[in-house]
Amino acid sequence: MSEPPKLAERLLRFLVGGRDADAVAGDLRETFDTSGAGRLWYWGQALSCLAVRFSLYRRAIPGIGTDFSRALRRIRRNPGYALTAMLCLALALGVNTTLFSFLDSLCFRGLPVAQADRVVQIRRHDLAFSTWPEYFSFRDNLRSVEAAATSLYFDSMEVDRTGFETDVETVSSNYAHVLRLGTALGRWFGREAETAAERPAVISYRLWQTRFAGNAAVLGKSVRVLGGSYRIAGVARPEFSGTVPPFATDAWLPVRPPRLGGGSAYLIGRMAPGASIAGVTAEMRVLTAGLRAAHPGEEILAAPAVVRRYAGIVADERHSPFFPMVTLLGAVSGMVLLIACVNVANLLLSRAAVRQREIAIRQSLGASRARLFRETLAEGLVLAAGGVLLGVFFGSGTGRALELALPSIPDPIWHGLRLGIDWRVALFLAGAGMVCALLFSLPPALANRERTLGPSMKGQAARHFRQREIFSVAQVALSLTLLIATGLLLRAADRARHLDPGFAYDHRLFVNLWAHGKDANALVFPELKQRAREIPGVQDATLAWEVFPASGAGCAAATRQTEKKQVRANIVDPNYFDFLRIPIVKGHGFLAPSPGAPQAIVNQSLAQDLWPGEDPLGKTIWMGGCYIGGAADKGATVVGVARDAKYDAVNEEQQLLYYTSREEDPGNGYFSLLIRTAGDPRQWTRSLLELVQRDGRDLRIYDVDTMENSVARSLWEVKWQASLLAALGLLAIVLAAIGVYGVVACSVAQRTREIGVRMALGALPLDVQWMVLAHGLRITAIGIALGLPLSAAAVRLLRGFLYGLSPFDPVAFSAASLAWIAIAMLASWYPARRATRVDPMTALNYE
Amino acid sequence: MRQAYLGEFEQIVLLAILRLGDKAYGVPIRAEIENRAGRKVTVGALYATLDRLEAKGMVHSWFADATAQRGGRSKRYFKLLPAAQEALSGSKAVFERMWEGLHV
Numbered sequence: 003m004s005e006p007p008k009l010a011e012r013l014l015r016f017l018v019g020g021r022d023a024d025a026v027a028g029d030l031r032e033t034f035d036t037s038g039a040g041r042l043w044y045w046g047q048a049l050s051c052l053a054v055r056f057s058l059y060r061r062a063i064p065g066i067g068t069d070f071s072r073a074l075r076r077i078r079r080n081p082g083y084a085l086t087a088m089l090c091l092a093l094a095l096g097v098n099t100t101l102f103s104f105l106d107s108l109c110f111r112g113l114p115v116a117q118a119d120r121v122v123q124i125r126r127h128d129l130a131f132s133t134w135p136e137y138f139s140f141r142d143n144l145r146s147v148e149a150a151a152t153s154l155y156f157d158s159m160e161v162d163r164t165g166f167e168t169d170v171e172t173v174s175s176n177y178a179h180v181l182r183l184g185t186a187l188g189r190w191f192g193r194e195a196e197t198a199a200e201r202p203a204v205i206s207y208r209l210w211q212t213r214f215a216g217n218a219a220v221l222g223k224s225v226r227v228l229g230g231s232y233r234i235a236g237v238a239r240p241e242f243s244g245t246v247p248p249f250a251t252d253a254w255l256p257v258r259p260p261r262l263g264g265g266s267a268y269l270i271g272r273m274a275p276g277a278s279i280a281g282v283t284a285e286m287r288v289l290t291a292g293l294r295a296a297h298p299g300e301e302i303l304a305a306p307a308v309v310r311r312y313a314g315i316v317a318d319e320r321h322s323p324f325f326p327m328v329t330l331l332g333a334v335s336g337m338v339l340l341i342a343c344v345n346v347a348n349l350l351l352s353r354a355a356v357r358q359r360e361i362a363i364r365q366s367l368g369a370s371r372a373r374l375f376r377e378t379l380a381e382g383l384v385l386a387a388g389g390v391l392l393g394v395f396f397g398s399g400t401g402r403a404l405e406l407a408l409p410s411i412p413d414p415i416w417h418g419l420r421l422g423i424d425w426r427v428a429l430f431l432a433g434a435g436m437v438c439a440l441l442f443s444l445p446p447a448l449a450n451r452e453r454t455l456g457p458s459m460k461g462q463a464a465r466h467f468r469q470r471e472i473f474s475v476a477q478v479a480l481s482l483t484l485l486i487a488t489g490l491l492l493r494a495a496d497r498a499r500h501l502d503p504g505f506a507y508d509h510r511l512f513v514n515l516w517a518h519g520k521d522a523n524a525l526v527f528p529e530l531k532q533r534a535r536e537i538p539g540v541q542d543a544t545l546a547w548e549v550f551p552a553s554g555a556g557c558a559a560a561t562r563q564t565e566k567k568q569v570r571a572n573i574v575d576p577n578y579f580d581f582l583r584i585p586i587v588k589g590h591g592f593l594a595p596s597p598g599a600p601q602a603i604v605n606q607s608l609a610q611d612l613w614p615g616e617d618p619l620g621k622t623i624w625m626g627g628c629y630i631g632g633a634a635d636k637g638a639t640v641v642g643v644a645r646d647a648k649y650d651a652v653n654e655e656q657q658l659l660y661y662t663s664r665e666e667d668p669g670n671g672y673f674s675l676l677i678r679t680a681g682d683p684r685q686w687t688r689s690l691l692e693l694v695q696r697d698g699r700d701l702r703i704y705d706v707d708t709m710e711n712s713v714a715r716s717l718w719e720v721k722w723q724a725s726l727l728a729a730l731g732l733l734a735i736v737l738a739a740i741g742v743y744g745v746v747a748c749s750v751a752q753r754t755r756e757i758g759v760r761m762a763l764g765a766l767p768l769d770v771q772w773m774v775l776a777h778g779l780r781i782t783a784i785g786i787a788l789g790l791p792l793s794a795a796a797v798r799l800l801r802g803f804l805y806g807l808s809p810f811d812p813v814a815f816s817a818a819s820l821a822w823i824a825i826a827m828l829a830s831w832y833p834a835r836r837a838t839r840v841d842p843m844t845a846l847n848y849e
Numbered sequence: 850m851r852q853a854y855l856g857e858f859e860q861i862v863l864l865a866i867l868r869l870g871d872k873a874y875g876v877p878i879r880a881e882i883e884n885r886a887g888r889k890v891t892v893g894a895l896y897a898t899l900d901r902l903e904a905k906g907m908v909h910s911w912f913a914d915a916t917a918q919r920g921g922r923s924k925r926y927f928k929l930l931p932a933a934q935e936a937l938s939g940s941k942a943v944f945e946r947m948w949e950g951l952h953v
Contacts, residue, residue: 018896021912021923021925022896022925024912024922024923025874025875025912025922025923025924025925026875026892026896027920027922028875028919028920028922028923028924029874029875029876029879029892029919029924030892031919031920031922032876032918032919033876033879035919046891047891047892047893049893050891050892050893050894051892051893051896052893053891053893053894053896053897054893054896054897054900057897057900057901058901059897059900059901059903059904059905060900061900061903061904
């Protein structure tokens, strides 16, 4: 008689599962044997079991309940070990949760509005798509997308004669309609705002709470901002903080067409039903072609339109300054999680070691390997579930702690970050928990597999022990790597804190201004500077086109014929160098202008670059002419060389830069007024603003801040990274120390009998203590030996964060290794002490 | 209470189990359906239906001890629960009322 096909039977077992599969296979076998149906028939029948597999009413895998109830019972019997495992996991998961929420709001999260997946941003690379007049010309003709326009301003808002700094979005009147926004109070403005006599404004929930104490009487209040008067019509929902993250918008103001000379407008749109990203892109391309024809020579229009789904802050922008940091954080938190998993696997292994007799007996009574594996997995899942629950608890805690502990994050920037736990984060957490459960169920299950019954039943097995030691070594190596990386970053942060920007920034306040018309430079600004000097307590004042952090660019070359290179540029008052204590190392500062003899001052690096080995004084520098629509090609005589300084960031590479005199160069309407004060410069903010508002009637005010703040802001990233990594490194060490402790303690427990015999034969307590301690140190030594090359390979990735510190900094490497040895001694000390307390009689009766 | 609805195939399976009494396991159930209703049924379709009926509380199943026959595999036996009797007679009554006075 022929046998049914084995493979088909296996398929059947896979599809049906458990004892049910046994019954079905039996039925088929019976029919197969009696009716003599062919193998093909058998295959067809086996395949038909797909119906059973995917039935909604499929019976649960038989016995799964038992697995879990057994796992729970085991955990109840040894709550200490279960709690340790869950805590290890929860700590790692909690931190990972926080980091994930951070990454999520940076990279993935959409706007908190209805159907957020239909919302797109339309830009030209990273630039604004159009200007306001252009926007008003095309907005009603779009088919594939409803588009709203928005611009962001920083300005002080004045309510009841008090002013405070705000981030303001000026938006098209359809903004709320496009985004389907609701309010917490009052209502959003619509198209009627374009013609209404009184302009409405909507303020953020945060502003409402912090400035108006959540008072409903805020509606109808009049506010002054961006040089105009508005009446508050509504308060936005708490979760909505604007469309220009990471900035959090405080107020939204409607823009009236045509808004001439109003600068660039960022587009945010909602795709029409049935429209796709590709469709919108195509329409924007056609639109751009039309705009190019209407505005020939407009540089911004050369870049192609980019349409993408609105998500996160850095989505798709790989060159974003956040990107390296994001990668680093991801890698580090993954490592912490891995250490935690190894830890729990270690714990499970030691449990398995304790249970080996029970397991061996069950195996010899016919329990299958699959069954034992399922039990370990069930135990892992229960532990992981506990870890996830605790992790959520820790996660919300660490999120808050992180928000508090992160130093010097510039206020406006991170209000947009949300570190709370939402469904994505919960999903991530659950997923991570599942993966952990699998990861740490595997080693004990594999250990089960290789067991030979004889020695196990007698209660001796050395295998686990090896395996657990290997795990501990891995933990030590991994956490050493983290420790070294943390040490490096802390040292780098310390270094960065002492970086010299090359100019004096204490007691200095600046206000960024813009005046309409080319003659403003000659008329408005010198007048303002003079008045500022007259404010009581102001020691000096100056004007500059750009203040730190500056991005002003120009072009320069040594001769008219050579191709110009892009450099930095600034337009400054003659007293600027004295004001900021930037020494002129050669030549002199700007003199009073004489017609036909323009002057320029270069920094040391530019002098070296344009005239290497020569004296730059008296040479002609050729500037401008490298931008479409930029300043025309012109020459100037170099009258001085200024010492190098930092211009855009404290940690930047040295930049090339030239200065021209404000008395000769009209600039483009933007100037910053800087004052030096006798005391804390913040006390002069009010008087400076009043001066500017009173005397410069048509000025637009962009930003008021102390120079000290600007410099500190440029360092926050460094400090932030270092403190975050320090926290993670600490966590990794705690986890790894628990690991070493666990291994040593367990080995002591297992060697109780041996230790008892030794003591009975006259071993001194000190000998026994040393034996145990040496075991811990041996693990650590091997871990460090493996960890050092691993670290050397890993820290090379940190090069970009180190500000000139060598990644192989011997201080960081040796300090981390020594710290680890100390930690290992501590972790082994307690088990060692306990070992000597073993009473020989008890030990010999053990088992 | 709303009458539990039974599909045609469910009715056939239930009736087969009822006819077989205490001999109702996979092989005879399929044979019964094949002989009386003239339908070929795959094991997959049958067990999916049986699992569903069990979930609905219509039948109860248990495993008999394995014997030397059929490769030592145990049999899964089925019996009707009171809910199934009620549902079957309900369905029958519905059809009888609908057929009353009709000839096709």
